[in-house]
Amino acid sequence: MSMHESAGRAPIEGAGWFCQRKPSPMSPMAAGLAQGEGTKSMKLILAIIKPFKLDAVRAAMTSLGVQGMTVSEVRGFGRQKGQTEIYRGAEYEVSFLPKVKLEVVVEDGMVEQVADSITSAAQTGKIGDGKVFVIDVEKAVRIRTGETDGDAL
Amino acid sequence: MRLFYKSLCKPMGLMAFIWTALLLSMDTALGAEAKPKLDSGDTAWMLTSTALVLLMTIPGVAFFYGGMVRKKNLLTTVMQSFALTCLMSIIWMVIGYSLAFGNGGGFNAFVGGLDKMFLSHMSTDTLNGTIPESVFVIFQMTFAIITPALVCGAFADRMKFSAMLLFLGAWSIIVYAPVTHWVWGGGFLGSHGVLDFAGGTVVHINSGIAGLVAAIVLGKRYGYKTENMAPHNLALSVAGAAFLWVGWFGFNAGSALAANGGAGMAMAVTQIATAAAAMAWLFAEWILRGKPSVLGIVSGAVAGLVAITPAAGFVDPMGALILGAVAGIVCFWASVYLKNMLGYDDSLDVFGIHGVGGIVGALLTGVFAVKAIGGTSGLLEGNPGQVLIQLEGIVATILWCAVATFVILKIVDGLVGLRVDEETEIEGLDLNLHGETVQ
Numbered sequence: 001m002s003m004h005e006s007a008g009r010a011p012i013e014g015a016g017w018f019c020q021r022k023p024s025p026m027s028p029m030a031a032g033l034a035q036g037e038g039t040k041s042m043k044l045i046l047a048i049i050k051p052f053k054l055d056a057v058r059a060a061m062t063s064l065g066v067q068g069m070t071v072s073e074v075r076g077f078g079r080q081k082g083q084t085e086i087y088r089g090a091e092y093e094v095s096f097l098p099k100v101k102l103e104v105v106v107e108d109g110m111v112e113q114v115a116d117s118i119t120s121a122a123q124t125g126k127i128g129d130g131k132v133f134v135i136d137v138e139k140a141v142r143i144r145t146g147e148t149d150g151d152a153l
Numbered sequence: 154m155r156l157f158y159k160s161l162c163k164p165m166g167l168m169a170f171i172w173t174a175l176l177l178s179m180d181t182a183l184g185a186e187a188k189p190k191l192d193s194g195d196t197a198w199m200l201t202s203t204a205l206v207l208l209m210t211i212p213g214v215a216f217f218y219g220g221m222v223r224k225k226n227l228l229t230t231v232m233q234s235f236a237l238t239c240l241m242s243i244i245w246m247v248i249g250y251s252l253a254f255g256n257g258g259g260f261n262a263f264v265g266g267l268d269k270m271f272l273s274h275m276s277t278d279t280l281n282g283t284i285p286e287s288v289f290v291i292f293q294m295t296f297a298i299i300t301p302a303l304v305c306g307a308f309a310d311r312m313k314f315s316a317m318l319l320f321l322g323a324w325s326i327i328v329y330a331p332v333t334h335w336v337w338g339g340g341f342l343g344s345h346g347v348l349d350f351a352g353g354t355v356v357h358i359n360s361g362i363a364g365l366v367a368a369i370v371l372g373k374r375y376g377y378k379t380e381n382m383a384p385h386n387l388a389l390s391v392a393g394a395a396f397l398w399v400g401w402f403g404f405n406a407g408s409a410l411a412a413n414g415g416a417g418m419a420m421a422v423t424q425i426a427t428a429a430a431a432m433a434w435l436f437a438e439w440i441l442r443g444k445p446s447v448l449g450i451v452s453g454a455v456a457g458l459v460a461i462t463p464a465a466g467f468v469d470p471m472g473a474l475i476l477g478a479v480a481g482i483v484c485f486w487a488s489v490y491l492k493n494m495l496g497y498d499d500s501l502d503v504f505g506i507h508g509v510g511g512i513v514g515a516l517l518t519g520v521f522a523v524k525a526i527g528g529t530s531g532l533l534e535g536n537p538g539q540v541l542i543q544l545e546g547i548v549a550t551i552l553w554c555a556v557a558t559f560v561i562l563k564i565v566d567g568l569v570g571l572r573v574d575e576e577t578e579i580e581g582l583d584l585n586l587h588g589e590t591v592q
Binding site: 085086087088089090092094 | 378381382383384442443444446448449452488489490492493502505
């Protein structure tokens with residue numbers, strides 16, 4: 001059986017660049033999830049952006065109604081080459097460039113909006129702008145109240 | 154009324170004449186005895202200088218070097234400066250001062266004696282010129298402290314703490330104290346006329362050569378030329394360089410051992426030479442490497458400070474300007490090009506800045522010395538022989554220091570091993586040698 005047959009659903013339109021699949025209804029955990037309160041699928045949007053674009057992205061997300069996010073300072077590279085640092089007689093090719101990693105979990109319906117919004121806010125057109133990834137989230141819990149899934153976001 | 158005053162004139166004049174004559178004759182009587190008295194101005198300045206020079210090591214050298222190493226070795230690096238401050242204080246008190254400034258009897262051309270061991274000769278009343286002996290001892294102690302602290306930069310990131318203490322402890326007795334005696338303690342270099350105002354040979358050529366030998370004996374750091382060994386915090390190095398610059402006023406102007414015009418001139422030429430060297434390095438780097446760097450400008454400043462050290466009490470501002478500029482360029486070349494050409498890993502350029510800077514400074518002292526300032530003429534005033542005398546001082550110091558350093562290192566290697574193992578070196582010395590880290 002193919003993945004799609006067992007899932008019994010067609011891919012959602014417009015979501016061409018990432019794959020979406022409902023968990024199989026055959027496993028007990030999946031059954032529990034399927035019966036969970038406010039069951040809408042959630043997605044983790046993970047974005048690597050240039051550090052100076054953080055404020056612009058944050059503003060764009062807030063205006064969409066996104067309630068919170070996690071930000072970390074990371075280093076990395078893609079196609080962007082590093083800089084050469086020179087200390088007296090020593091030259092160092094520094095491949096890892098400072099970037100900011102942004103993580104936000106949103107409900108399915110908002111994923112496209114948010115992803116597009118991040119992309120346009122963080123774009124400069126120059127090499128090293130970064131990437132956006134979307135990842136499935138199985139469960140979410142608000143620690144203070146115990147609310148789960150959609151209510152936890 | 155006027156008549157009354159007029160009548161007083163002659164007796165008043167006579168009294169004034171007798172009073173002046175009495176004073177002058179008293180002065181002459183005192184002058185004939187020629188016994189220096191405690192001068193509170195000199196003493197106050199020398200007490201201050203001592204504190205300034207101590208600040209050069211802690212935190213000057215500690216920060217200067219600390220900022221240049223990787224974060225995993227920061228504590229090790231500052232520990233070296235601090236521990237040596239403590240160790241050298243004890244050694245100097247026990248035997249160092251005596252070997253440097255004591256009376257060596259038949260061997261006095263080469264080393265002092267044991268007559269001043271444990272500073273037993275010293276009381277609150279003992280004088281050294283116009284200042285208390287205690288002040289002179291501790292002032293010189295701060296020089297004995299900073300010299301080994303400078304050496305540590307050459308073997309940064311790879312030497313065992315125990316080995317470092319043993320090596321530099323022995324070095325201060327076998328190399329530092331005797332060379333000090335040669336130049337300032339009544340030894341042969343001083344009596345041959347070598348001009349070294351504040352320690353170009355004693356401190357800088359000594360530490361530079363010892364550093365070079367140690368760098369070669371210990372070998373290159375693991376990952377040298379392939380790993381990223383960029384300084385982890387140059388702001389810290391700038392802070393260290395600032396402490397060095399300001400403290401150096403105590404180092405150079407304090408070497409006048411008096412609060413007078415000589416000290417003032419020494420301070421002035423120190424400032425001028427340092428600024429000239431810093432700008433020279435800055436521009437050399439800007440032109441040849443493309444960008445003027447922070448590490449470059451502070452290195453240039455230190456190179457200037459090093460080079461003016463032997464010259465501080467002998468040259469005038471113009472000489473200082475040229476001396477500084479030359480030192481900046483030559484030390485830049487030595488640290489950036491010579492080191493890479495010859496392939497040794499002098500991690501923090503102790504030889505490139507202190508060794509080469511000290512040699513350049515000592516030679517140029519022989520060129521720019523002005524009789525009106527320091528009592529001796531240099532090449533520009535028609536005394537080319539002074540350059541040769543300077544060369545004697547340079548060569549003697551290099552030979553003794555290089556050979557003795559090598560032997561001490563080999564002995565310490567046999568006793569405890571000099572270098573940390575590869576795993577420790579890769580993981581970082583802070584955690585492995587001292588059980589501490591900076592987060």
